[in-house]
Amino acid sequence: MATTERPAPSIGQRKQRKEDPELITGASRYVDDISIPGMLWVYVVRSPFAHARINGIDLSEALAAPGVVAAYTGETLEMGPLVMAWPINDECKAPAHLPLTKDKARYVGDPVAVVVADSRVHAKDAAELVQVEWEPLPAVTDIKEALADGAPIVHEEYGTNDAGSWIMSRDSPAPIRNPSGPYFEDPDMVTIKEEYYLSRLIPNAMEPRGVVVDVNSSMGEYTVYSATQIPHILRTTLTITCGVPEAKLRVVAPDVGGGFGSKLEAYPEDAICLTIAKVLGRPVKWIEERSEGYVATLHGREMYQQIELASTKDGILKAVRVKLWASMGAHMRIITPGIPMLGAWLYAGCYDVEGYDFEYTNVFTNNTFTDAYRGAGRPEATYAIERAMDALARELGMDPVELRRKNFISDDKFPNYTIASGLTIDSANYAGTLEKCIGMLGYEKFRAEQKSRRESGSTKVLGVGFSTWLEMCGIAPSRVLAALKYIAGGWDAATVEFLPTGTVRVLTGVSPHGQGEVTTFSQIVADQLGVDFDDVEVLHGDTQIVPLGLDTYGSRGLSVGGVALWKAGEKIIEKARKIAAHELECAEEDLEFAGGDFTVKGTDRSANIKALGFSAWSAHNLPDGMEPGLTATHLYDPPNFSWPNGAHACVVEVDTETGSIDLLRYIAVDDCGVRINPMVVEGQVHGGVAQGIAEALFEEATYDSEGNLQHGTMTTYMLPGPPELPSFELDHTVTPSPTNPMGVKGVGEAGTIAAPPAVINAVVDALSHLGVTNVGRPATPERVWNAIQEARR
């Protein structure tokens, strides 16, 4: 029977999310919503000192407290070290990180003991009775001080806090086009050298972390419910740390309340809870308190940057040279040593340079460990180059927009242009996004307004800042990751199966926690296979239901997991075509597939894919030798990273008397390739930009000289609320990636990568007539005011 009506295309539509009905009615299920009969509560005793030797731990009082079932130290709860998966080179120092430290505490919050009791309050009450005999040691929390002679040593076995360097010319598998040195020695070059400090940030997913472990003692099976972005990776790392069989360990990421990298981790608490459940044979639960999370959950960003640019006198950028010193905190967590490397190739931004050098040094300090925070390495790179481009424009007396236009990698270099740092960009439209952004801004009108405001002598001055950014996302191919010494691969997996009742079940190895892939993946399948959007069910986040996958991080959900899904769909169509040819008694080549129907060319004879799915399931009449079932799995390893880009502009008003900043406009023009659901894409940009603005203006985690976190609660760490942010002005261009059949790239980190330099460039631009050339971040009123006073002196 011929079908003349085809389903409306789903890709590109602003489909409402399938995820929402539960989330807006309170029917959601986060880890803390899970209770298991007989469940015990775990409370972690943490170090109040940044650096202190443990001379003894007395658990007796805690053990005698009401409701207490057990209590352990690192000596009595047997576990292996937590997994560190990115030893960047032979220099990389990676001390064993035990879930419960035995010898000494290395940061405020370091877990030293645990109490297990019959209720949350009993566990917490008893934890206060654990007596630790501390011998406080001098602490070091500043990167530069940690490298100075005589600094307290975080890991004594090394005799230094220098955790090793990674030098691109030595360690990168991709050859640099030219070394940068000669350009900086050339007397005809204009050179600048800029130094920036990126403050330490705390990710603050709205849901604190949590773990529930269920035990099936008779089968030797364990189920770990964790607020994690990485159930599959966690299954593997927990197997290694806790010694349970991987095949009998099920990790479930139920509804997860945001991650931003903070739940991309092998944390002590997951291993502690699994081990306690194993020892006691009972279910256990640990829920992080927010203030606890400020010291117990990973931090991001903190580094010193030094960036040098060499340019011709008329503004042709020729070379970039970069050195970084990055804070690891007290431990190397799952990918801590490699985070700065994720930006290594991007410090020339979207500008076509010839010479390039990059190196970074990792440094141990007595702070909470750092690791991936939204953008990981790429916001740092974008910040350095975009700030430095403005500095170069000032040095040359050029307009910052003009300087950018002059240096973009031009459109005719694409597709697949190998940049000076050695990687190959798939496709981009740098000038296109900037021109669109400039048009939305009304650049000339703005400059005129800025000038008249200055001439009027007003204390409220205007500034505009730009960020023309790119990123590499997807964090694959696996072969490249291998060359960078990352232990795991970068592939992902999807399974598509037609169920006998006519619906399509999708299993995806990525683990969404707000990104909306249940919806967007349904759109992909609806279009590709010609089925109804509502007939697609996307399952994820449970290693028992979806055994294959490598989870969600690095803007890889669509560009790796989504493409895996597309490839599985291609296999489905291939098999369905064979069944259709068999049923319609024609050659496969005589069939055309559209809107779910295989039609014999030039006739009205057709078979619908759902009916073929049933045929495959019943297996009554399949071609000889064909396996029953219309199901396909594909593991996709991308041949390249994907390379989104964009142009952002920020307009601020700065009060020169108080240093306070009013963010008037934020314009974002992004190009993430083909957009599956524009509403979801825009949501990702909004949230990313908000975090980027906050990074530039509000957020920082500082420590006092004894290593105490000074922004250790939500009242002291300045998260932006609704009044602190404007509505955003968004537009886009679409430059498909040639790397994958859907032309998609990824968008999860775009805003966070782009926004910080746009904001700080705007603040500096506002004050440039006063001689201000730099404002530290976050640009608090105090820092802005001080920068103005300094420039006036």
Next chain:
Amino acid sequence: MKRITVTVNGVTHEAEVEERELLVYFLREGLGLTGTNVGCDTSSCGTCTIHLDGESVKSCTLLAVQADGAEITTIEGLATNGELHPMQAAFQEHHGLQCGYCTPGMIMAATSLLKENPSPSEDDIRHGLEGNLCRCTGYHNIVKAVAAVANG
């Protein structure tokens, strides 16, 4: 322990509670109403916002015993006869949520805001929700959703 009587989403409950128990834990663990989430321990985030006698309050800021005799509405009680509250529908339509963790509190705060000010400006909405934090949306679409409900 103290005995309290509270009406939650139209159902009256009598319960023995420990004096120090926070209202949010009584709702979540005592009554099994886990839609109300806990996002902090400093009354900063607003994730646990509910309506108590018609006013929006952070349920981590009150002890359960302080709710004795009160009428409470949680996110589970907002829809009527299976029909979403307009604010719930607007959050979905305008993509005012991503991970959904702040959403119950945000919706409860937003409905309360419109009760006090039925036609707020964008600025009124932003200031009206200043006690509620979201890390996913940048507030852009939350503000749009609330404005859409206000404008009918």
